[in-house]
Amino acid sequence: MSKWTAKLTVTNTTDQDLKLVYKYVNARNAIVSFPTNIPAKSKAAYEVITPHGEAAGPEFKISLVAQGTDTQRSLGSFDFHVDIPYWSPKNTLNYHCNRDLLCQVIPGMIYDRDQNYNGEVIISALEITDMVNKKVLNEKVQANSFNEF
Known part of the structure; x- marks a missing residue:
């Protein structure tokens, strides 16, 4: 059995560091x-x-929190879970954002041409500033869950 890879690239477009x-x-x-830590206006990769x-697939979870200051409250947090089980074709990618953060997720290809598991998912942490869009975007983000990618 060959090596399997799971990679999550997080782009922090906010003015706050993500911890x-x-x-x-x-x-x-x-x-x-x-x-x-992912500094403001930068990106970093989580890779396992x-x-x-090994008879196991990649699985990891992270929780990131935007770091506020004395004069600015935290924009919020997000949780992310990747599970690519060895024993099942059902791969899961779940995420949840709260408060003023929007998670924009771009699922990548999981199978390479040799049918090995190797994939990258890109997620952007965006600040929601428009009050009208905030409610709609929060509802959409909380409802999003990719059960198979």
């Missing part, structure tokens, strides 16, 4: 990259692999 406050990585996975020969 990793919770992480879970499957015990059979190896961490390639797992930053604890399942080594060659």
Whole structure:
């Protein structure tokens, strides 16, 4: 069995740093990259692999919180969970944003041409500023869940 990779690239378009406050990585996975902070207006990648020969797929969870200041409250937080089980064709990608953060998720291809699991998902943390759009966007974001990608 070949190596499987799962990668999440987070683009922080806000004016606040994003801090990793919770992480879970499957015990059979190896961490390639797992930053604890994503500065404002930058991006970073979370990447885990399942080594060659392991009978497990990549799985990890993160919770990121926007870091407010003395004069500006935190924009909010988001949670993200990737699970690519070895034993099942059902891959899951779940996320949730709250308060003034919008998660814009672009699922990537999971299978490469050799039918190995290798994929990247790109997520952008955006600030919601328009009061009319805020309610609509929050409802859409909270309802979003990709059960298979």
